[in-house]
Every structure is written in structure tokens, then in C-alpha cells.
Amino acid sequence: MNTTNEILIIDLEATCWENDRIPIGEKVDIIEIGICKLDLKSKAISQKQSIYVIPERSEINEFCTKLTGITPQLIEEKGIYFEEACEKILDEYDSSALTWAGFGNFDREQIFEQCDWLGIEIPFGGQYLNVMEEFREHFSLHKMTGLKRALEYLKMDFEGNHHSGADDAYNAAKILRKILE
Template sequence: MKTTNQIIIVDLEATCWENDRIPIGQKVDIIEMGICKLDLISNTISQKQSIYVIPERSEINRFCTNLTGITPQLIKEKGIYFEEACEKIRDEYNPELLTWAGYGNFDREQIIEQSDWLGIENPFSGQYLNVMYEFKNHFRLHKSMGLKRALDYLKMDFEGHHHSGADDAYNTAKILNKILE
């Protein structure tokens, strides 16, 4: 595997329900893939974007829209299928050559699960960095903390809207950059 000075940061938004009560016949589906690239030499974050994904096994409800800001209308206008989103990421980020990271394990597990369900190859490499875990270890904390609390701990402002995939990916990149300084 090639080593590189760049890491891809991913943050997903997915269909969700109040109190995690998933209706019978529905499954958690990715509805946004927020992504950016962290350059470890220049300490810059680039290629930040949201890729909206059409849910294939569930519907976006009011609770989910209130949390993420993602509406069925937005998906209708800008959404692409998960397989197309993976192809777009392959074309724009060369993810198979880079380590990728997320805040916690949900993003990694959901991408693997949805790729397996569709019978497609996970677009990312096997090199995954759990930034929540790295943050906890780096600062020798007794327990993990969420993205916003980690930024507060670092005396950094959250930029953008929480539960926007692209903004959460960007803020995760800021935390990772700080840890790796």
C-alpha cells in the first residue's frame, strides 16, 4: 500500500428515527457523504463537499430532517445512488491509496454494511482511523467525547452546522490535524 501525506475524512448522515426506533421493513441508509482531504504537510483541508445519497431501504422522516437538515426534496434534486457516490469518490479522491478517517466507527461500519448489501466494493482502503479513539488516547482521557465537546476541549469553534456531513467531516479534520501536529 502506498503511503501518502493525505488523509480522507468522511462523515455520514443517515436515515434516523426518534429513539432509534427503526420501522419494520426499513434499514439505516446513508443520505449524505460528507468528505474532505487533510494534507499533513501543509496542514490544509481541501476538497470539502457533500454528496447526497438516495436512500434505497428507508425514507427520510421529519425527525431525520430536523436533525440533519436533509429533506426528501433535497435528495430528489441532488441525490445520487450510493454506488454512484462511491464511483464519484473513487474518481475525485483516489481513496484506495489513502488512509481514511471518521469520528467514531459508525461511518466505517455503515459504508461496509451498505457496500456489502449492494454487492459492491467498499471505495475506501482498509486503513481506517477512528478520530474519536485517537483523540481520547492522545489526551489520555478516561472516556470518549463527541465531536463538539472535543472541539471545545481544544478551544476550537465548530464551523458550519452540526449533523451536516461536510461540516462534520471538516471539523473532524481540524481535530485530527491538531492531534497529529
Template sequence: MKTKMETTNEILIVDLEATCWENDRIPVGQKVDIIEIGICELNLTTKIISKKQSIYVIPERSEINSFCTKLTGITPQLIEEQGIYFDEACEKIQDEYQSANLTWAGFGNFDKEQIFEQCDWLGIEPPFSYDYLNVMEEFRNHFKLQKMIGLKRALEYLKMDFEGNHHSGADDAYNTAKIVRTLLG
């Protein structure tokens, strides 16, 4: 794992939840929008996972449907009560985590691609550095597996329990951080 981790003491672990549709059939006129940014910080020296939170995001190009709510637990009402716009979420992350200076990680490439796509659409700078660690790929390489496996199966492989609710951004980020901590030794 060659990253900025050699020069900093923290890595941010991010997991997104986004608008989704059954069978990935995106309705005409809608685009995938981030609706939750789950984030936590892993201290590379102490191996302590901290600052776990969910930042709920108001979708601007799509709507949350019943399939999406069933999968993520995120309702339109939750977004109405607790959501902020994506550009505000990016500012919040930069302010609270100094994220532009840190390596960040996610389980797969979806999180990175979606963050950069949505920032590009809005014409804003991404809140994260370009130093991204794909934990799914690192896991596969570390254990010399033939295929990529999902987050829950990776935890099972390590004989770890999944903590929280799958498809909750904050819980998925936390569980990904547990995997990163194991890979770092």
C-alpha cells in the same frame, strides 16, 4: 497513529448522515441508509483542508422522516434534486479522491461500519481502503481521557469553534479534519 499516512501525503476525512428515527426505533421493513457523505482532504505536509463537499445519497431501504430532517437538515426534496445512488457516490469518491489508496478517518466507527455494510448489501467494493483511523479513539488516547467524547465536546476541549452546522456531513468532516490536524501537531 500508524497508518498509510507514512507513504501518502493526504488523508480523507469522512462523515456520514443516515436515515434515523426518534429513540432509534427503526420501522419494520426499513434499514439505516446513508443519505449524505461529507468528505474533505487533509494534506499532511501543508496541513491544509481542501476538497470539502457533500454527496447526497438516495436512500434505497428507508425513507427520510421529519425527525431525520430536523436533525440533519436533509429533506426528501433535497435528495430528489441533488441525490445520486450509493454506488454512484462510491464511484464519484474513487474518481475524485483516489480513495482506495488513502487512509481515511471518521469520528467514531459508525461511518466505517455503515460504508462497509451498505457496500456489502449492494455487493460492491468499498470506495475506501481498509486503513481507517477512528479519530474519537485517537483523541481519547492522545489526551488520556477516561471516556470517549463527541465531536463538539472534542472541539471545545481544544478551544476550537465548531464551523458550520452540526449533523451536516461536510461540516462534521471538516471539523473532524481540524482535530486530526491538531493531533498530528
């Protein structure tokens, strides 16, 4: 655990296709980085935001918009390139010094893959916490469970919209906070 007593929780939304049928020539691209900070001392969750990202290797289709609520127009208005998003995270969250977490391993793997593709540094510190795995181990569950089910198990309400990166990150932070009590 880091000495700063803060953990960053992220949740990504990415380009997606029905039945995971990725068109030839396209790759999964991050289109939103939802992020917030959990203070381990005060238990406060702060600095929640959505950073919208311009996809560079694929398009946002109707299926993806229905799932995430993210439209090509939204990206056109608010999107920044992934490399800029990484710089923003480093600047605003001092992320290289902090442990980071996500619900499952998809977010970590996608960050690594996209940074590798661009040849840029990963904007997070070394230690990654898989909140899904931590939850499963903490409650001695036999199988993995999704974000909404984990909240139901804890008798907590899902706040916001599912598949909104910022809302999913915030809800994952609530689960992590409960586990660490």
C-alpha cells in the same frame, strides 16, 4: 500511514428515527457523505463536499430532516445512488490509495454494511482511523467524547452546522490535524 501524506475524513448522515425505532422493513441508509482531504505536510484541509445519497431501504422522515437538515426534496434534486457516490469518491479522491478517517466507528461500519448489501467494493483504502479514539488516547481521557466537546476541549470553534456531513467531516479533520501536530 500511507506514503501520499493525505488522509480522507468522512462523516455520514443517515436515515434516523426518534428513539432509534427503526420501522419494520426499513434499514438505516446513508443520505449524505460528507468528505474532505487533510494534507499532512501543508496541514491544509481541502476538497470539502457533501454527496447526497438516495436512500434505497428507508424514507427520510420529519425527525431525520430536523436533525440533519436533509429533506426528501433535497435528495430528489441533488441525490445520487450510493453506488454512484462510491464511484465519485474513487474518481475524485483516489480513495482506494488513502487512509480514511471518521469520528467514531459508525461511519466505517455503515459504509461496510451498505457496500456489502449492494455487493460492491468499499471505496476506501484498508486503513481506517477512528478520530474519536485517537483524540481520547492522545489526551489520555477516560471516556469518549463527542465532536463538539472535542473541539471545545481544544478551544476550537465548530465551523458550520452540526449534523451536516461536510461540516462534521471538516471539523473532525481539524481535530485530527491538531492531534498529528
